[in-house]
Amino acid sequence: MEVKFSRPAHHRWIEFAVEKAIFGAGIISIIFVALIFLFLLKEGLVLFRHYPFTNFFFGIQWSPISEPPRLGIVPLILGSLAVTLGAVVMAVPLGVCAAIYIAEIAPGWLKDILKGTVEFLAAIPSIVLGFIGLVTLVPMVKNIFHIPTGLTAFSGSIMLAFMAMPTIVSMMEDSLRAVPRAYREGALALGATRWQTIYRVLIPAASSGILAAVMLGIGRVIGETMAVMMITGNSARLPTTLLEPVRTMTATIAAEMGEAVQGSTHYSSLFAIGIVLFIITFLINLTASAFIKRRK
Amino acid sequence: MRKEEDPKKPGAIRVENFNLYYGNFQALKQVNLEFQHREVTAIIGPSGCGKSTLLRSINRMNDYMDQVRTEGQIYHENRPVYGPGVDLVEHRKKVGMVFQRPNPFPLTVYENVIFGCRLHLELSRSELDSRVEKSLMSVGLWEVLADHLDQDALSLPNEQQQRLCIARLVAMNPDVLLMDEPCSALDPIATQRIEELIHELKKDYTIIIVTHNMAQAARVSDWTAYFYLGNLIEFGRTEKIFTRPEKKETEDYITGRFG
Ligand SMILES: Nc1ncnc2c1ncn2[C@@H]1O[C@H](COP(=O)(O)OP(=O)(O)O)[C@@H](O)[C@H]1O
Ligand SMILES: [Mg+2]
Numbered sequence: 001m002e003v004k005f006s007r008p009a010h011h012r013w014i015e016f017a018v019e020k021a022i023f024g025a026g027i028i029s030i031i032f033v034a035l036i037f038l039f040l041l042k043e044g045l046v047l048f049r050h051y052p053f054t055n056f057f058f059g060i061q062w063s064p065i066s067e068p069p070r071l072g073i074v075p076l077i078l079g080s081l082a083v084t085l086g087a088v089v090m091a092v093p094l095g096v097c098a099a100i101y102i103a104e105i106a107p108g109w110l111k112d113i114l115k116g117t118v119e120f121l122a123a124i125p126s127i128v129l130g131f132i133g134l135v136t137l138v139p140m141v142k143n144i145f146h147i148p149t150g151l152t153a154f155s156g157s158i159m160l161a162f163m164a165m166p167t168i169v170s171m172m173e174d175s176l177r178a179v180p181r182a183y184r185e186g187a188l189a190l191g192a193t194r195w196q197t198i199y200r201v202l203i204p205a206a207s208s209g210i211l212a213a214v215m216l217g218i219g220r221v222i223g224e225t226m227a228v229m230m231i232t233g234n235s236a237r238l239p240t241t242l243l244e245p246v247r248t249m250t251a252t253i254a255a256e257m258g259e260a261v262q263g264s265t266h267y268s269s270l271f272a273i274g275i276v277l278f279i280i281t282f283l284i285n286l287t288a289s290a291f292i293k294r295r296k
Numbered sequence: 297m298r299k300e301e302d303p304k305k306p307g308a309i310r311v312e313n314f315n316l317y318y319g320n321f322q323a324l325k326q327v328n329l330e331f332q333h334r335e336v337t338a339i340i341g342p343s344g345c346g347k348s349t350l351l352r353s354i355n356r357m358n359d360y361m362d363q364v365r366t367e368g369q370i371y372h373e374n375r376p377v378y379g380p381g382v383d384l385v386e387h388r389k390k391v392g393m394v395f396q397r398p399n400p401f402p403l404t405v406y407e408n409v410i411f412g413c414r415l416h417l418e419l420s421r422s423e424l425d426s427r428v429e430k431s432l433m434s435v436g437l438w439e440v441l442a443d444h445l446d447q448d449a450l451s452l453p454n455e456q457q458q459r460l461c462i463a464r465l466v467a468m469n470p471d472v473l474l475m476d477e478p479c480s481a482l483d484p485i486a487t488q489r490i491e492e493l494i495h496e497l498k499k500d501y502t503i504i505i506v507t508h509n510m511a512q513a514a515r516v517s518d519w520t521a522y523f524y525l526g527n528l529i530e531f532g533r534t535e536k537i538f539t540r541p542e543k544k545e546t547e548d549y550i551t552g553r554f555g
Contacts, residue, residue, distance in 0.1 A: 182397060183402070185393075185395065186395065186399040186401065188357065190392070190411060190412040190468070191386075193385065200414075205402050
């Protein structure tokens with residue numbers, strides 16, 4: 001009587017269909033990513049037919065409409081780096097503290113409120129945050145540091161830190177909470193204080209989740225475009241301090257794509273920037289998922 | 297010699313008129329109980345009768361739960377455990393706890409053993425080393441693990457993990473060991489070996505063990521306390537409780553008529 005144990009035929013059919021559909025969707029999304037990358041390569045690599053490879057990667061001047069055009073990506077990479085590093089330096093310690101507070105210290109009711117707030121922050125469109133930053137943060141930075149303009153890498157960092165924070169906090173909080181209660185009790189029963197328990201047991205136990213959260217936060221920050229464009233002043237010069245206007249890779253693509261003549265050197269150089277950005281983001285996500293995997 | 301104790305000498309742990317409430321639910325009712333130095337006391341009773349609650353009250357692990365309220369007092373060597381001015385860290389160094397499931401930290405064997413020492417003491421590397429050796433010896437792990445001190449503790453078999461959890465207490469020179477069903481996650485052979493270990497440890501420590509396994513209580517303990525619905529029903533020498541209990545309820549439970 002084997003029939004008794006198998007499910008009705010149409011159930012099995014539905015299961016089969018759903019499985020294949022999910023598989024298909026997965027394959028399609030992989031194909032799309034591959035196609036996007038191929039398209040980027042096709043449009044971007046053309047650049048190096050007319051423009052020397054080394055001048056692009058090591059050139060320290062970005063002025064695409066000068067004659068001849070100078071397409072050095074270094075100031076843009078440094079711009080992205082400055083804004084990103086600044087954001088990470090602010091967001092990570094704050095995010096870790098916030099996550100620890102929410103996961104370990106806040107009383108139950110406050111925990112719920114704070115978690116809700118963090119998720120709400122994550123839902124604010126970045127352009128809105130950029131606009132708020134423009135009218136509040138930018139004048140503030142200008143006045144505090146007595147500089148000619150508040151449109152600086154520093155302002156961009158602060159705002160990006162804000163944007164990355166929800167991702168960082170909620171992922172870290174999840175991984176802290178996933179630490180078995182038994183570890184906590186074990187440490188407390190050995191006479192550890194709450195803080196000792198947190199930094200000697202919980203943080204090490206959650207470390208791979210914490211690192212993954214940081215990497216994803218960085219990924220979010222590097223890819224951000226519009227808000228950064230509004231706030232960092234968009235000047236493609238080599239930055240020497242964080243209190244100067246900079247221009248990031250993403251902002252360059254967004255700002256210049258409209259005016260670049262299709263098929264021109266300028267046009268393909270923007271795609272080449274895209275390739276660099278793609279690779280950086282890909283590597284960051286790869287690192288993040290390596291950390292997540294290690295946790296399992 | 298040790299066992300011929302002076303009858304006036306107070307016990308290592310003394311529970312006086314102790315009540316504990318989870319919100320409105322009273323889990324322990326007017327408990328009075330004294331645990332003798334360097335003897336094993338078993339706490340038995342049906343599930344939910346408050347065994348774990350009492351054990352956790354002794355080193356105040358209930359502090360971290362919302363809505364827990366206590367009345368009465370527990371003394372450790374005549375020092376109150378509850379009330380203002382109690383040094384909880386100091387108390388827990390002396391009164392350690394072993395949990396139902398082995399819970400070593402996700403660290404190396406070595407770091408697990410000296411976890412408590414690192415928290416509370418400034419010890420040199422060689423002092424730490426010797427503590428690790430001594431502690432692992434006393435739980436019978438030294439021979440097995442001497443060459444694997446940097447192994448991840450979570451990769452050890454269950455029984456060794458539980459021994460390791462005892463070792464990390466022993467490393468702090470406690471005087472009381474609280475064990476909450478320490479064998480419930482272990483197979484019968486491992487259980488027997490942990491029972492032998494308890495027998496060894498009682499030479500140096502006062503041991504309070506919660507168990508739902510009456511044969512185990514009879515095997516390992518000198519004293520037995522029977523709880524039912526938060527009340528201490530009967531307390532006495534183990535051989536007496538198991539052969540000539542005074543109360544009908546105790547007899548019913550022990551003979552397996554209920555529970
Ligand atoms: N955190 C808690 N909140 C509310 N009730 C609890 C809590 N922990 C235990 N209890 C209740 O207290 C009683 C005693 O529990 P416990 O001490 O764990 O019993 P035992 O260890 O004897 O099985 C049970 O009725 C249980 O439901
Ligand atoms: Mg219990």
